[in-house]
Amino acid sequence: MKDIITGLALLFATTTILNAQTTTDAKVEALLKKMTLEEKIGQLNHLKGEYSTDNYKQNVELFSEIKAGHIGALTAWAELPKLTAWQKAAVDSSRLGIPLLYSADIIHGYRTIFPINLGQAASFDLAAIENSERIAAKEATSGGITWNFAPMVDITRDARWGRCMEGSGEDTYYGSKVAEARVRGFQGNDLSDENTLIATVKHFAAYGAAETGKEYNRVDMSERVLRETYLPPFKAAVDANVASIMNAFNVVDGIPASANKFLLTDVLINEWGFRGVTVSDANSFHELIPHGTAANRKEAAEKCIKAGSHTDLWSMIYMQNLEQLVNEGTVNVALVDEAVRRILKFKFELGLMDNPYKYLNQARMDSTIMHPNHLKAAEDLANKSIVLLKNEKQLLPIDTKKVKTIALIGPLADSRENMDMIGEWTGWGKADDVVTIRQGMEARFGKKGKILFAKGGEAWGKCTDELIAEAVKVAQKADLVVLAIGEHGSQSGEAHSRADISLPGNQEDLVKAISKEGKPTVGLIFNGRPLVLTEVEPMLDAILLCWQPGITAGNAVANVLSGDFNPCAKLPITMPYHAGQVPIYYNHLNSGRPKDTTNIGLRWVNGYMDIPNEPLYEFGFGLSYTTFDYSPITLSKSSFSRGDSIIASLKVINSGAYDGAEVVQLYIHDIAASVSRPIKELKNFQRIELKKGESKMVSFKISEDDLKYWNSQMKFEADAGAFQLMIGSSSDIYKQTNFELKN
Numbered sequence: 001m002k003d004i005i006t007g008l009a010l011l012f013a014t015t016t017i018l019n020a021q022t023t024t025d026a027k028v029e030a031l032l033k034k035m036t037l038e039e040k041i042g043q044l045n046h047l048k049g050e051y052s053t054d055n056y057k058q059n060v061e062l063f064s065e066i067k068a069g070h071i072g073a074l075t076a077w078a079e080l081p082k083l084t085a086w087q088k089a090a091v092d093s094s095r096l097g098i099p100l101l102y103s104a105d106i107i108h109g110y111r112t113i114f115p116i117n118l119g120q121a122a123s124f125d126l127a128a129i130e131n132s133e134r135i136a137a138k139e140a141t142s143g144g145i146t147w148n149f150a151p152m153v154d155i156t157r158d159a160r161w162g163r164c165m166e167g168s169g170e171d172t173y174y175g176s177k178v179a180e181a182r183v184r185g186f187q188g189n190d191l192s193d194e195n196t197l198i199a200t201v202k203h204f205a206a207y208g209a210a211e212t213g214k215e216y217n218r219v220d221m222s223e224r225v226l227r228e229t230y231l232p233p234f235k236a237a238v239d240a241n242v243a244s245i246m247n248a249f250n251v252v253d254g255i256p257a258s259a260n261k262f263l264l265t266d267v268l269i270n271e272w273g274f275r276g277v278t279v280s281d282a283n284s285f286h287e288l289i290p291h292g293t294a295a296n297r298k299e300a301a302e303k304c305i306k307a308g309s310h311t312d313l314w315s316m317i318y319m320q321n322l323e324q325l326v327n328e329g330t331v332n333v334a335l336v337d338e339a340v341r342r343i344l345k346f347k348f349e350l351g352l353m354d355n356p357y358k359y360l361n362q363a364r365m366d367s368t369i370m371h372p373n374h375l376k377a378a379e380d381l382a383n384k385s386i387v388l389l390k391n392e393k394q395l396l397p398i399d400t401k402k403v404k405t406i407a408l409i410g411p412l413a414d415s416r417e418n419m420d421m422i423g424e425w426t427g428w429g430k431a432d433d434v435v436t437i438r439q440g441m442e443a444r445f446g447k448k449g450k451i452l453f454a455k456g457g458e459a460w461g462k463c464t465d466e467l468i469a470e471a472v473k474v475a476q477k478a479d480l481v482v483l484a485i486g487e488h489g490s491q492s493g494e495a496h497s498r499a500d501i502s503l504p505g506n507q508e509d510l511v512k513a514i515s516k517e518g519k520p521t522v523g524l525i526f527n528g529r530p531l532v533l534t535e536v537e538p539m540l541d542a543i544l545l546c547w548q549p550g551i552t553a554g555n556a557v558a559n560v561l562s563g564d565f566n567p568c569a570k571l572p573i574t575m576p577y578h579a580g581q582v583p584i585y586y587n588h589l590n591s592g593r594p595k596d597t598t599n600i601g602l603r604w605v606n607g608y609m610d611i612p613n614e615p616l617y618e619f620g621f622g623l624s625y626t627t628f629d630y631s632p633i634t635l636s637k638s639s640f641s642r643g644d645s646i647i648a649s650l651k652v653i654n655s656g657a658y659d660g661a662e663v664v665q666l667y668i669h670d671i672a673a674s675v676s677r678p679i680k681e682l683k684n685f686q687r688i689e690l691k692k693g694e695s696k697m698v699s700f701k702i703s704e705d706d707l708k709y710w711n712s713q714m715k716f717e718a719d720a721g722a723f724q725l726m727i728g729s730s731s732d733i734y735k736q737t738n739f740e741l742k743n
């Protein structure tokens with residue numbers, strides 16, 4: 001009986017979803033029938049709100065264009081009253097009254113700014129990451145935003161590229177999990193909920209692989225690497241029902257992503273069944289001309305629509321050329337209709353067609369923005385993002401019984417300028433909201449002890465002799481020195497590539513001068529990308545990698561320094577030993593002459609003459625104030641057949657003196673395959689919490705799906721044979737065993 005009721009309920013639910021879909025589709029078709037070609041193209045035209053004169057250097061009078069039905073969406077750089085006025089113009093004065101979508105880049109928070117995305121990724125806490133996007137969506141929708149240009153899911157293996165800060169690092173498996181979590185966070189279960197909005201995965205595709213790490217540069221790679229490394233996070237987002245995808249600026253195999261039929265139609269629509277809408281990157285349709293793949297804007301329009309690009313962000317190329325292209329028979333109107341259908345569907349699904357002012361509500365905004373729960377979540381994620389890279393003689397947590405006077409030194413110690421602490425892409429975030437490191441530390445340590453302060457350097461890491469001398473004097477009076485150094489928030493992000501990825505300016509001089517004093521010294525490193533810390537590492541007794549931690553920076557850093565929070569983050573990206581190693585990533589191929597124990601004494605090996613192959617800190621690495629011991633791995637059986645699975649288990653013991661969390665990581669290596677395979681690949685992980693002295697069995701299920709790869713026939717399949725299995729606390733610290741997949 002229970003089964004029948006469950007079955008009926010399921011049938012009812014499925015029918016309701018199908019009906020809803022059919023009704024939306026029917027409504028879209030009915031509206032489409034009423035539209036002129038000009039109005040249809042208007043829906044594909046996405047312009048800048050407020051900075052309208054800069055829509056590809058052409059003056060646009062927004063109100064009259066909206067009334068003419070020439071605009072489908074606006075990037076919302078304006079306050080609610082203006083957004084409401086534009087919406088009113090669309091609804092009351094355009095012929096069909098179709099409301100506008102409002103877009104924005106809400107990358108790591110709307111007003112409550114969370115750690116930068118790369119820092120969030122270090123938490124390996126998917127629930128906390130999803131929650132941060134839930135909060136961002138609540139705040140953004142209360143500010144009228146219905147279309148978000150996030151998450152960025154580009155895999156980044158090159159620390160020179162400034163946009164490392166926006167992504168989840170170098171790993172494809174983990175990047176895919178984070179992509180799903182972020183899409184769920186933004187879109188929730190139902191787009192019609194007033195707290196959810198359209199998410200956009202970007203930048204499709206392979207933007208993170210720009211040659212030489214230089215922004216907007218050429219991308220060239222085999223289809224195998226594209227499919228294996230760069231596409232899976234997009235596929236994961238599509239499977240999680242992401243509503244929108246943004247094209248990349250770069251060329252892929254010589255063809256700009258915005259006009260790349262292989263990516264947009266063959267893979268995205270035909271293979272993956274994407275039902276949402278694609279959006280160009282800012283003016284990227286126009287950029288076909290400087291790329292040298294279109295002679296003029298009209299040809300660019302033709303190439304983009306034919307490749308499968310749906311909407312035009314800011315270049316007005318569709319608005320100005322598509323009508324003529326259709327009328328003269330160059331472009332089939334069916335392509336325009338298909339793009340319009342997709343955009344209209346979201347206007348219905350968001351509920352805008354029924355209530356165009358749904359997201360424009362000052363009272364909701366006032367009660368939502370910077371809600372105390374949001375600040376708490378931002379602090380929690382900041383705590384979880386800080387990576388403990390070094391802790392000689394257990395210097396941390398600070399023992400306040402012994403340490404009475406702390407010297408807090410460094411250009412970033414009390415700074416909220418230059419996006420310090422919040423990083424790039426900060427939506428509606430404000431520098432004034434930031435709790436600086438000095439404020440956080442004074443609040444936490446100031447009552448029982450003393451915090452002395454010296455800047456040590458100006459903006460951009462300019463450490464003058466005077467400022468260094470003053471800092472040294474302050475250090476001399478202290479029991480412990482905390483150095484806040486690294487990059488300004490505005491030294492990473494779009495168009496912020498750096499060739500020299502060591503500490504900016506001459507901050508190394510500051511570190512050297514302080515270290516000569518022989519005081520125990522903690523380095524707080526702020527960064528939007530992996531930095532080369534090889535020079536300063538030996539001079540610091542403890543190192544905390546803080547990224548840009550968001551508006552609660554000072555609290556989070558104080559929580560970790562004091563031990564109120566035991567660090568548990570792991571590196572989602574390799575920290576190079578030397579800039580000459582980049583792109584460097586843990587899941588590389590072995591080469592025929594690996595520089596390892598099998599080749600001792602052999603001179604002609606895969607390495608450098610002047611630097612080691614190894615990074616300074618590997619992917620997945622991160623210490624805790626406690627210690628975790630791993631037992632050997634046990635397997636439920638040593639081999640399994642296709643369709644079957646095995647369970648790998650081990651015991652993790654908290655053997656230290658603090659409660660803590662550990663990220664247990666599982667890596668697999670296909671020993672002999674039809675193409676050379678990475679020396680190891682992350683295939684699963686679990687974040688577990690253990691009280692001191694506690695132990696837990698951790699188990700992972702491994703099935704054929706975990707072993708699949710793009711083989712020599714470009715089929716996604718698993719080979720029978722032996723596999724190496726590694727489980728541990730980083731990509732380099734693990735227990736291992738072998739198992740076999742049988743035919």
Ligand code: BGC
Nearest residue numbers: 105149202203246281282494
């Ligand atoms: C960036 C995109 C962003 C867009 C709109 C572009 O320059 O590449 O990531 O969404 O601007 O702000």
